[in-house]
Amino acid sequence: xxxxxxxxxxxxxxxxxxxxxxxxxxxxxxxxxxxxxxxxxxxxxxxxxxxxxxxxxxxxxxxxxxxxxxxxxxxxxxxxxxxxxxxxxxxxxxxxxxxxxxxxxxxxxxxxxxxxxxxxxxxxxxxxxxxxxxxxxxxxxxxxxxxxxxxxxxxxxxxxxxxxxxxxxxxxxxxxxxxxxxxxxxxxxxxxxxxxxxxxxxxxxxxxxxxxxxxxxxxxxxxxxxxxxxxxxxxxxxxxxxxxxxxxxxxxxxxx
Numbered sequence: 001x002x003x004x005x006x007x008x009x010x011x012x013x014x015x016x017x018x019x020x021x022x023x024x025x026x027x028x029x030x031x032x033x034x035x036x037x038x039x040x041x042x043x044x045x046x047x048x049x050x051x052x053x054x055x056x057x058x059x060x061x062x063x064x065x066x067x068x069x070x071x072x073x074x075x076x077x078x079x080x081x082x083x084x085x086x087x088x089x090x091x092x093x094x095x096x097x098x099x100x101x102x103x104x105x106x107x108x109x110x111x112x113x114x115x116x117x118x119x120x121x122x123x124x125x126x127x128x129x130x131x132x133x134x135x136x137x138x139x140x141x142x143x144x145x146x147x148x149x150x151x152x153x154x155x156x157x158x159x160x161x162x163x164x165x166x167x168x169x170x171x172x173x174x175x176x177x178x179x180x181x182x183x184x185x186x187x188x189x190x191x192x193x194x195x196x197x198x199x200x201x202x203x204x205x206x207x208x209x210x211x212x213x214x215x216x217x218x219x220x221x222x223x224x225x226x227x228x229x230x231x232x233x234x235x236x237x238x239x240x241x242x243x244x245x246x247x248x249x250x251x252x253x254x255x256x
Contacts, residue, residue, distance in 0.1 A: 022059040022224050025080040027071040031165060032190050033248040034085055045248040046084055049241055057231035068164050081220040085211040087137035095217055097225045100232045101210035101253030103245055107141050108205040110181040110188050119203040127155035128179035131169030134161045141207055142182045167191040174199045186250060210253045
């Protein structure tokens with residue numbers, strides 16, 4: 001497969017006296033602080049965790065960075081073994097194996113500061129134009145909230161979807177082109193700081209979720225996923241994953 005010019009390749013190799021027989025390719029998107037690019041190299045909390053998993057498990061791992069839709073399409077079409085970040089849902093569970101949960105985050109609403117409005121419940125967003133990136137687990141979550149409002153006899157949320165999570169929704173909101181943004185809290189707060197977006201704040205948390213790596217059942221053996229998860233468990237028990245997460249102010253995954 002020819003990779004498009006906008007792809008960024010980061011290859012973690014394990015140098016060992018033993019031959020490496022297990023290999024995985026994982027697609028990601030630019031999704032700081034979880035994954036991002038620095039001088040042509042994929043970095044962030046996820047990249048650091050994967051490097052440690054590679055070293056412990058003796059699995060050779062490639063990370064390919066693409067825009068959101070392309071990143072997920074590569075998994076669906078069988079060009080890569082896995083994708084991150086993914087939230088669990090029933091539809092995905094039909095065709096994916098799952099890593100152990102790596103970290104947790106929260107979906108919620110960002111609004112403009114000093115609007116004189118109180119956003120203290122989901123009902124506060126009835127009828128409003130709300131931006132979200134998708135299709136994604138985030139957009140599916142917002143759709144469920146909108147359906148809940150309709151079931152209560154209220155006006156649904158007017159969902160405005162963008163294909164990538166690059167901060168444009170937050171900028172549109174501050175410019176008063178939309179009323180609010182439904183977004184991963186960690187990503188939104190990172191973008192407000194990194195892009196110097198004035199006038200936006202996190203107003204209402206709605207749903208806490210874990211982030212996982214999803215592995216295609218079509219082209220990935222259960223044995224290698226089990227081996228991968230054994231290394232995650234080892235690194236969790238040693239406190240190495242929590243140490244990485246703390247440097248990025250990301251919360252550890254909540255165990256079921």
